Amino acid sequence: MKPVVVLDARITRRYSVGMRHYVRELARRIPRVAPDLKIVAVVNQPLETEAETVRVGGSNFGITEEAVVPLTALALKASLMHHFSIYAPYEPAVPFLLTIHDLIHLEFPEQFKPTILAYYRLFTRRHAARARRIVTDDEATVETLERLLGARRERVAVIPLAVDDAMLELAQRPSAGEAERLRSLGIGERPYLFYAGNHRKHKNLATLFEAWQGLPCDLVITGADDVPGGLEQYTRGDARALAVGNVDRSLLAALYRRAAAYVHPALVEGFGLPMVEAMAFGTPVVASERSVPGPLREAALTFSALDARELRRQAERALRDVPLREALRARGLAAARQLTWERTAEATAALYRTVLQEVTRA
Structure with a gap:
């Protein structure tokens, strides 16, 4: 039986243009490059994907994020879940990966609302400590993840982005x-x-x-x-x-x-x-x-x-x-x-396989 990997492919109003590209490209390509895995995408809007999809609500911080998403992963018997942004449930319920594109909010806190900074302190720091891997786009961000979130270098995977x-x-x-x-x-x-x-x-x-x-x-x-x-x-x-x-x-x-x-x-x-x-x-x-x-x-x-x-x-x-x-x-x-999205998807799928092996051995 194929391991089940769930993609948290929700797109909310908090997502930048680049974040939206990232979600759409990976949801579209990962099922194609990972035929050995059963890919299921949790979505809140139509996405082009060959993965099985589960439709949920669309906002952050509410019952969808905190209950529906993790319970869906459990119901699917997911071996792994990949949250494509920092907006993940406080209790993810299954082993997970977390994508953090940057830490601009923490580097320049005076430019942002206290609520988002509190989210980083209460949620993102916790997720960084518990994630099987943090996925980020560039090597320069690794030091920032270590310094501001206490991330462990060996738990950070650098996978560059691309042009659509x-x-x-x-x-x-x-x-x-x-x-x-x-x-x-x-x-x-x-x-x-x-x-x-x-x-x-x-x-x-x-x-x-x-x-x-x-x-x-x-x-x-x-x-x-x-x-x-x-x-x-x-x-x-x-x-x-x-x-x-x-x-x-x-x-x-x-x-x-x-x-x-x-x-x-x-x-x-x-x-x-x-x-x-x-x-x-x-x-x-x-x-x-x-x-x-x-x-x-x-x-x-x-x-x-x-x-x-x-x-x-x-x-x-x-x-x-x-x-x-x-x-x-x-x-x-x-x-x-x-820099192609195909390579980004292939590197991401390869990371899933590595982490699944670690989870199986644990």
């Missing part, structure tokens, strides 16, 4: 009307630096705005113009700072493709999927030292996160140095090709 197939397809075959869509946003032939992501304080956009001053290009960011004082304050001469709102996948692809460079100034990241996506489009990446993941480090120009002068210098190199741009393009494309 649809974005890779757009990198190879542009959608029709890209130039027209960009022009409708006010983006023409003038070069621009590009940032994609939310505007939370730890994303450190203030350093990007400061660094951009004096560069011979525009600046384009996704999301609303919710910058204190508005982006217009940074406009000087012909150079403009533009917020293009929420964008769909095809428009995001167009923005990556046309960008002179992609800039990621965050104080820290778990993995930072936009950097991988930019590299898949052959766009040079300039990123803060603690935001760029290990597999991409040799393909990016880096700077100290709060050093606007160094960011400006690296961005100017990416804009003006043609041989360097070509080298970054080649290294970035090569790095992005190595």
Whole structure:
């Protein structure tokens, strides 16, 4: 009889865009790469998966999470359960793995509500101590897990993330009307630096705005113009700072493709999927030292996160140095090709097998 592995594949409003990608890609791929395991997905919305599914409610912290999810694992006689985020029941009921993408909330507690910090203290620290493995995206996060949660290094598995197939397809075959869509946003032939992501304080956009001053290009960011004082304050001469709102996948692809460079100034990241996506489009990446993941480090120009002068210098190199741009393009494309969701799923399934052997021997 195949061992039963349950995937906690719920997606709630607390999940970031990157977390949602992670859940969807693993739920879709793990059943295909693990025919030796019986994979069951606990879901709260339709997901593309060949796994058997059990539908539950959708919120965190309530009876679904604390009772329905663990009782479902018991009813299925699960040998192992993988919680795809930190939002797991206080008593998981069966041996489990826990994915922790980052510990930004604990590294910058002043930026978040006390309730989420209390959750980390009461739940996540407990889960980190009891999980058979903590799964994280990058080697740099391991030290943070040890320091802030007391995690044991030998219980942490590093499995990198990747670019989704649809974005890779757009990198190879542009959608029709890209130039027209960009022009409708006010983006023409003038070069621009590009940032994609939310505007939370730890994303450190203030350093990007400061660094951009004096560069011979525009600046384009996704999301609303919710910058204190508005982006217009940074406009000087012909150079403009533009917020293009929420964008769909095809428009995001167009923005990556046309960008002179992609800039990621965050104080820290778990993995930072936009950097991988930019590299898949052959766009040079300039990123803060603690935001760029290990597999991409040799393909990016880096700077100290709060050093606007160094960011400006690296961005100017990416804009003006043609041989360097070509080298970054080649290294970035090569790095992005190595990171596939199929490999992420295969590494995750291999981890399940290792842990199942440990559970059986225990």
